[in-house]
Amino acid sequence: MKRYLILQNGDIFEGYGFGSYCEKVGELVFTTGMCGYTETLTDPSYFGQTVLFTFPLIGNYGVNALDFEGKCRVSGCVVREYCEKPSGSRDGVSLDEFLKQNGVPGIYGVDTREITRTIRECGVMNAVITDTPTYDINLLNSYTVKNAVSAVSTSESVVIPSLEKTVFRVALIDYGAKQNILSELLKRGCEVTKLPCLTSAKAILDGGFDGIMLSNGPGDPTENTDEIAVIGGLFGKIPIFGICLGHQLMALSQGAQTVKLKYGHRGVNQPVRETRGERTYITSQNHGYAVLGDTLPAGTGRVSHVNANDKTCEGIEYLQWNCFTVQFHPEASPGPRDTGYLFDRFIEKMEAKKHAEE
Numbered sequence: 333m334k335r336y337l338i339l340q341n342g343d344i345f346e347g348y349g350f351g352s353y354c355e356k357v358g359e360l361v362f363t364t365g366m367c368g369y370t371e372t373l374t375d376p377s378y379f380g381q382t383v384l385f386t387f388p389l390i391g392n393y394g395v396n397a398l399d400f401e402g403k404c405r406v407s408g409c410v411v412r413e414y415c416e417k418p419s420g421s422r423d424g425v426s427l428d429e430f431l432k433q434n435g436v437p438g439i440y441g442v443d444t445r446e447i448t449r450t451i452r453e454c455g456v457m458n459a460v461i462t463d464t465p466t467y468d469i470n471l472l473n474s475y476t477v478k479n480a481v482s483a484v485s486t487s488e489s490v491v492i493p494s495l496e497k498t499v500f501r502v503a504l505i506d507y508g509a510k511q512n513i514l515s516e517l518l519k520r521g522c523e524v525t526k527l528p529c530l531t532s533a534k535a536i537l538d539g540g541f542d543g544i545m546l547s548n549g550p551g552d553p554t555e556n557t558d559e560i561a562v563i564g565g566l567f568g569k570i571p572i573f574g575i576c577l578g579h580q581l582m583a584l585s586q587g588a589q590t591v592k593l594k595y596g597h598r599g600v601n602q603p604v605r606e607t608r609g610e611r612t613y614i615t616s617q618n619h620g621y622a623v624l625g626d627t628l629p630a631g632t633g634r635v636s637h638v639n640a641n642d643k644t645c646e647g648i649e650y651l652q653w654n655c656f657t658v659q660f661h662p663e664a665s666p667g668p669r670d671t672g673y674l675f676d677r678f679i680e681k682m683e684a685k686k687h688a689e690e
Contacts, residue, residue: 333348333353333463333547334346334348334349334463335347335348335349335437335439335461335462335463336439336461336463336464336465336469337410337439337442337447337459337460337461337552338459338460338462338465338466338472338640339360339447339450339457339458339459339472340457340458340469340472340473340634341450341454341457341460342469343447343450344442344465345439345442345443345446345447346442346465347439347440347441347442348427348439348440348441349432349437349438349439349463350414350427350428350431350438350439350440351409351427351428351430351432351436351437351438352431352432352434352435352436352438352439353437353463353602354435354436354632355460355461355463356408356436356437356460356461356463356652357382357406357407357458357459357460357471357472357475358380358381358382358406358407358408358458358459358460358475358656359380359381359382359407359456359457359458359459359475359620360381360382360384360410360447360451360456360457360458360459360476361378361381361382361383361384361451361456361595361596361598361620362383362384362385362386362444362447362448362451362595362598363383363384363385363386363598363599364386364387364598364599364600364601365385365387365599365600365601365616366387366600367387367393368600368602368616368664369390369391369396369427370384370396370399370400370430371399371400371401371428371510371632371664372385372618373395373398373404373406373409373436374399374401374402374403374404374405374677375401375402375405375510375523375548375618376401376402376403376405376431376484376508376509376510376548376549376619377405377508377510377548377549377550377576377577377618377619378405378406378476378548378550379405379477379480379483379484379508379550379551379564380405380480380550380551380672381405381406381407381477381515381550382407382408382409382411382461383406383408383410383460384410384411384447384448384451384496385410385412385418385444385445387407387412388411388412388413388444388501389411389412389413389414389415390411390412390413390414390415390427390479391411391414391416391418391426391427391428392415392418392419393413393418393419393420394418394419394422394424394425394426394427395418395424395425395430396420396422396423396424396428397424398422399513400519401511401512402484402508402509402510402511403434403484404434404436404510405428405483405484405550406436406515407436407460408436408437408438408439408459409427409431409436409437409438409439410438410439410440410442410444410461411438411439411440411444412440412441412442412443412444412445413440413441414427414428414438414440414486414562415427416428418589420617421663424641429456433546436671437461438461439461441613441633445580451595452594452595452672453485455594455595456594456595456596456620458472458473458475459472460472471610477550477551477552478551478555479551479555480508480549480551480552481507481508481529481540481549481550481551481555481556481559481577482529482530482552482575483550484507484508484549484550485506485507485508485528485529485530485549486506486527486528486530488528489521489525489526489528489531490525490526491524491525491526492514492518492523492524492525492526493518493519493522493523494518494519494520494521494522494524495518495519495523496519496521497522498522498523498674499520499521500521500522500542500543500679500682500683500684500686501520501522501523501525501537501539501540501541501542502517502522502523502525502541502543502544502545503525503527503531503532503539503541503544503545504517504525504526504527504543504544504545504547505522505527505529505536505542505544505546505559505562505578506526506527506528506529506547506549507529507546507547507548507549507550507556507559507577507578507581508547508548508577509526509547509549510547510548510663511546512661512663512664512665513545513547513575514526515663516662516663516672516675517545517675520676521550521679522679524545525539525541527650529549529556529557529559529682530558530562531562532562533562533563533564533565533566534565535560536566537565537566537569537570541570542570542571542682542685543570543571543572543573543623543676543682543685544566544570544571544572544573545572545573545574545575545578546563546572546573546574546575546577546578546579546581546582546657547575547576547577547578548575548576548577548578548618548661549576549577549578550577551577552592552621553577553580553581553584553590553605553621554584554590555602556581559581560581560584560585560597561585563581563582563585564585564586567585567586567650567653567655568653568654568655570653570685571654571677571678571682571685572655572656572657573647573655573656573657573674573675573677573681573683574655574656574657574658574659575657575658575660575661575662575663576617576619576659576660576661577619579623579647579657579659580619580621580622580623580659581660582655582656582657583623583628583648583690586626586628586629586632586633586650587628587629587632588623588624588627588628588629588632589623589624589627590621590622590623590624591621591622591624592620592621593619593620593622595620595645596618596619596620596621597617597619597639597644598619599616599617599618600614600615600616600664601614602614602615602616602617602639602641602660603615603639603640603649604637604638604639604640604646604660604671605637605638605639605640606636606637607635607636607637607638608632608636611636612640612643613660613671614670615660615661615664615670615671616644616661616664617658617659617660617661618661619659619676620632622644622645622659623645624645625638625644625645625648625660628648631648632650633648633649633653633655634648634649634652635647635648635652635653635659636649636656636658637658644659645659646658646659646660646666647659647660654681654685656674656677656678658671658674662674663675
């Protein structure tokens, strides 16, 4: 069946439909990963977005629940070619069936390179996947991703026991947390309590936790004024590690500013440099906003990592406050273990605090 991708700038791309037969609008973004499409489609940070995969063939090893990072929150899926009959060593379903199960429309047979160039030149824009070649551009212009964090956060507190002996108790504030963040903490002896995004600072501090993890999540960070206020009430009182949206919210709580990037960083091959040292890491990223490092108030913290391509802020250390954050995803392991040491650093900070209290 013919299907169309209509962009906010009026461009129309004709292709063929797969996945759910429905019409949806989303913010069109592209990701450059050669693999990991399951993790992308189940990453809550893609809430409200239509994801275009630049790699030409997607779906060749199927979709397996063991790879899920969360619930599927994307608005659409755009590929050059999708694999109708996947093969792999594990049971699962096809990409087509997965999208059908989750009510997500897909389109294939379009020139994904041309669409990617359009996004790079014009910036991210809204788009609709539809079965008709016409659509009201005013409706596309009016679409915005709103209340994203509250839509993907857990609604109640959940305690997950560590895989071995419990050494630390960690509060994971869920702004749209990926499963692998939880897994990295559990295997390091942490009992993790996943908390709703608007849990009060007092409730967290009264919980007897050894550390706090601020998770990734979707949307414009400045929209989350209540969450930012909560982080401000936690700052300096307990070791904190923030990832992606958590990194941005922490910076905002300390008076820094964020900016929307032209087309964001999405993929598993983003180079990140230490500002003090000679290391460059290959990182996994998925974000459309960045912290403006030079807006961080003096004496609060320092930029610890920068993107080697565009020099945007990729990490901040709040040294005297026992806190650090990164924009990239150390749990995703594209290196494959390049930045896993950051979880070990978080453990060391909790350990040092515990020893200081004894």
